[in-house]
Amino acid sequence: MSNYSIKNLEEYYKVYRKSIREPEVFWEEIAEEHFSWHQKWDKVLEWDFDKPEIKWYQGAKLNITENCIDRHLRMSGDKTAIIFEPNDPAEKAQHISYNELRKRVNQFANVLKDKGIKKGDRVCIYLPMIPELAISLLACARIGAIHSVVFAGFSATALSTRINDSDCKIVLTSDGSYRGKKTIDLKGIVDEALKDCPGVNTVLVAKRIQSDIHMEPNRDHWLQPLLDKASTVCAPEIMDAEDPLFILYTSGSTGNPKGMVHTTAGYMVYTAYTFKNMFKYADGDVYWCTADIGWITGHSYIVYGPLANGATTLMFEGVPSYPDYGRFWEVVEKHKVNQFYTAPTAIRALAKENLSYVEKHDLSSLKVIGSVGEPINEEAWHWYNDNIGKGKSPIIDTWWQTETGGIMISPIPYVTPTIPTYATLPFIGIQPTLMDEAGKELKGNQVEGRLCIKFPWPSIARTIWGNHQRYKETYFSAYANMYFTGDGAMRDATGYYRITGRVDDVIIVSGHNLGTAPIEDAINEHPAVAESAIVGFPHDIKGNALYGYVVLKEAGETRLHDNLRKEINQKITERIGPIAKLNKIQFTSGLPKTRSGKIMRRILRKIAHKDTSNLGDTSTLLNPEVVEKIIKEAL
Numbered sequence: 001m002s003n004y005s006i007k008n009l010e011e012y013y014k015v016y017r018k019s020i021r022e023p024e025v026f027w028e029e030i031a032e033e034h035f036s037w038h039q040k041w042d043k044v045l046e047w048d049f050d051k052p053e054i055k056w057y058q059g060a061k062l063n064i065t066e067n068c069i070d071r072h073l074r075m076s077g078d079k080t081a082i083i084f085e086p087n088d089p090a091e092k093a094q095h096i097s098y099n100e101l102r103k104r105v106n107q108f109a110n111v112l113k114d115k116g117i118k119k120g121d122r123v124c125i126y127l128p129m130i131p132e133l134a135i136s137l138l139a140c141a142r143i144g145a146i147h148s149v150v151f152a153g154f155s156a157t158a159l160s161t162r163i164n165d166s167d168c169k170i171v172l173t174s175d176g177s178y179r180g181k182k183t184i185d186l187k188g189i190v191d192e193a194l195k196d197c198p199g200v201n202t203v204l205v206a207k208r209i210q211s212d213i214h215m216e217p218n219r220d221h222w223l224q225p226l227l228d229k230a231s232t233v234c235a236p237e238i239m240d241a242e243d244p245l246f247i248l249y250t251s252g253s254t255g256n257p258k259g260m261v262h263t264t265a266g267y268m269v270y271t272a273y274t275f276k277n278m279f280k281y282a283d284g285d286v287y288w289c290t291a292d293i294g295w296i297t298g299h300s301y302i303v304y305g306p307l308a309n310g311a312t313t314l315m316f317e318g319v320p321s322y323p324d325y326g327r328f329w330e331v332v333e334k335h336k337v338n339q340f341y342t343a344p345t346a347i348r349a350l351a352k353e354n355l356s357y358v359e360k361h362d363l364s365s366l367k368v369i370g371s372v373g374e375p376i377n378e379e380a381w382h383w384y385n386d387n388i389g390k391g392k393s394p395i396i397d398t399w400w401q402t403e404t405g406g407i408m409i410s411p412i413p414y415v416t417p418t419i420p421t422y423a424t425l426p427f428i429g430i431q432p433t434l435m436d437e438a439g440k441e442l443k444g445n446q447v448e449g450r451l452c453i454k455f456p457w458p459s460i461a462r463t464i465w466g467n468h469q470r471y472k473e474t475y476f477s478a479y480a481n482m483y484f485t486g487d488g489a490m491r492d493a494t495g496y497y498r499i500t501g502r503v504d505d506v507i508i509v510s511g512h513n514l515g516t517a518p519i520e521d522a523i524n525e526h527p528a529v530a531e532s533a534i535v536g537f538p539h540d541i542k543g544n545a546l547y548g549y550v551v552l553k554e555a556g557e558t559r560l561h562d563n564l565r566k567e568i569n570q571k572i573t574e575r576i577g578p579i580a581k582l583n584k585i586q587f588t589s590g591l592p593k594t595r596s597g598k599i600m601r602r603i604l605r606k607i608a609h610k611d612t613s614n615l616g617d618t619s620t621l622l623n624p625e626v627v628e629k630i631i632k633e634a635l
C-alpha cells in the first residue's frame with residue numbers, strides 16, 4: 001500500500017526516505033493505486049539531465065479528464081466540482097456538479113473538434129476567471145489538444161507573441177471581463193493581437209459582460225449557441241503518458257517568454273498527490289485557491305490537482321478589494337471554505353486595512369492556509385497566522401515554479417512544524433541541494449547557496465516549446481546533472497529551507513515573474529530613449545517594485561520628464577501589460593558598465609535599495625564616474 005496521505009512527521013521521514021531510495025517503486029505504487037489507466041507503463045522513469053530528457057510512466061495510456069471527472073461520477077456525480085463566485089457579490093454563485101462538468105466539458109470538446117481542432121493542436125485560451133476557463137482546459141485535454149492559457153491581464157503584443165510562438169490555430173476568449181468596478185475589453189485586445197497572428201482562423205467568444213463588440217465574419221463565433229447544439233458525449237482521446245498536456249509561458253531573464261511544456265501522466269500524478277497532502281483535503285471540504293488559472297498555480301491547484309482528487313474547488317472572478325477589503329473573508333464565510341491558498345502580496349495588501357474587515361466574518365471553517373509565489377515576509381506571516389489562521393490553521397509556505405508543475409518545498413499541514421518565512425522540508429520525492437557560485441555542492445546544514453534539484457520528479461517541465469536548447473541552457477547547464485531553479489536559499493541547522501529570492505534577472509512583482517530584458521526592450525522602443533536598465537527594489541505590498549534607469553538620446557528639459565515617464569509606462573503596458581509598469585524612473589546620463597559592455601546591475605540594484613555604503617570595486621568599470629552621479633540623482 002502506498003502512503004497517499006501522510007499523517008505525521010515520522011511517516012513523512014519514512015516515506016521520504018523510501019521515495020529517495022526507491023523512486024521508481026515509490027512512484028509506481030502511487031500511480032497504480034490512485035489513478036485510472038487504459039494501459040500501464042513499461043518503465044516508470046528514464047532520465048538524463050545532460051541531454052536533458054525526462055520520461056515518466058513511459059508506455060502508459062490515459063486521459064487526464066477521465067481521472068479528473070469520469071471516475072468520480074459513480075460515487076460522487078452530484079458532488080460539486082466547481083463553485084464559481086462572481087466578481088459582483090450580488091450575482092448568484094454557481095455550483096457545478098461532477099455530472100454537469102462532464103457534460104459541459106464534452107460539449108466544449110465537441111465544439112473544438114467541430115472547429116477542426118485535434119490531438120496535438122495548440123489552443124490559446126485568453127479568458128477571465130469564469131467557468132468556461134476551467135472547462136476549456138479540460139475540453140482541450142479531453143481531445144488531446146494542447147492548451148496554452150495566457151493570463152487575461154497581458155497586453156495584445158504579449159498575447160500575439162505567445163500565440164505565434166506555439167502556433168495556435170484558435171483563440172478562446174470573452175466579450176470582456178469584470179475586475180472589481182472596472183470592465184476590461186478582452187475581445188478588443190484579442191482583435192488587436194490577431195492583426196499579427198496569421199495562423200489563427202477561429203475565435204470563440206464567451207459572453208460575460210454583454211458588451212457590444214465587433215465580431216469578425218467567418219473568424220469569430222459566439223460560444224454559447226455552439227455549446228447548446230453540441231453533444232454531451234465525447235469519447236476521451238487516449239494519450240501517451242508523455243504527450244504534452246499544456247504549454248504555459250513564463251518570463252526568463254532574457255528573450256521571449258519560455259513556453260514550458262508539461263506532459264500528461266507525471267503532471268497528473270504529482271499535482272494530485274501534492275494536492276492531497278498539502279491541503280489535507282477531506283471529502284466534503286471546500287477548497288479555494290485565489291490565483292488566476294492564467295498562472296501555474298491555477299492550472300495545478302484550481303483545476304487538475306483538486307479535480308483529480310474529486311474535490312470541490314472554488315474559482316473567484318473578482319479582486320480582494322471589491323466591493324471592499326473584506327471580500328476574501330466574506331467568500332470564506334459564505335462557502336465555508338476549509339482550505340485557503342493565496343499570495344503574500346494579497347496578504348500584505350489586506351493586512352494594511354482595518355482588521356474589522358476580517359473580524360466581521362466567521363472564518364472558523366478554515367483548516368489550512370497557504371502562501372505561494374514569492375517569499376512571505378515575517379510580518380505578513382504573523383498577520384496571516386494570527387488573524388486568518390487564528391493560530392490553529394497551519395500556514396503552508398509552498399515553494400515551487402511554473403517549471404516544477406507542483407509544490408516542491410513546503411510544510412505538510414499538521415505534520416511539519418512551521419517556522420515563519422521557512423518553506424521547511426522537501427516534499428516526498430524531491431531532492432533539493434544548495435550549490436555555491438563556483439559549482440561546489442554545499443553539504444551539511446547552516447549554508448546558503450543556489451537552489452538546485454538533483455533528481456527528477458514526475459511533474460518537471462519536459463522542454464521549452466520549440467527550443468530544447470534553451471531549456472538545457474536555462475535549467476541544466478549552470479551545474480552538471482542538476483536542475484537549477486534560479487532561486488537562492490539557505491538551509492538552517494535542522495535542514496529546513498528558506499527561500500531568499502531570485503538570483504537571476506527575474507524580478508517578482510506582486511507574485512508575477514517579470515524578466516528585465518523584455519521590459520527594457522519595451523522602454524528602448526520609445527524614440528527618446530537611448531538605453532535603459534531595470535532592477536527591483538523592496539515595496540511593502542508588491543514585495544518588489546520596478547526601478548528603471550533610463551538614458552535619453554538627448555537630455556532634454558527636466559520639466560518634460562514626467563510626460564516621458566508616463567509615455568514609457570504606456571509603452572510597457574502596450575508591450576507586456578500593466579503588471580510590468582515601473583514605480584520609479586530615474587533619467588541618467590549613463591549606465592555603469594564593465595569593460596566588455598555589460599551593465600552592472602549589482603550597483604544599480606544597490607542604489608535602488610538605497611544601500612550605497614558598500615558598492616564593491618567600481619574601478620574596473622568602463623565609466624566609474626557615472627556611479628556617483630546616479631547616486632546623487634537617485635529617487
Ligand code: WTA
Nearest residue numbers: 372373374375397398399400401402487499
Ligand atoms: C518564487 C509560482 C519563496 C520563486 C508557483 C520561484 C517563492 C518563482 C515561493 C516561481 C515561496 C514561489 N517562497 N519564493 N513560497 N513560491 N516563489 O513560476 O522565486 O510563477 O522561482 O510559479 O516564484 O514563480 P512561478
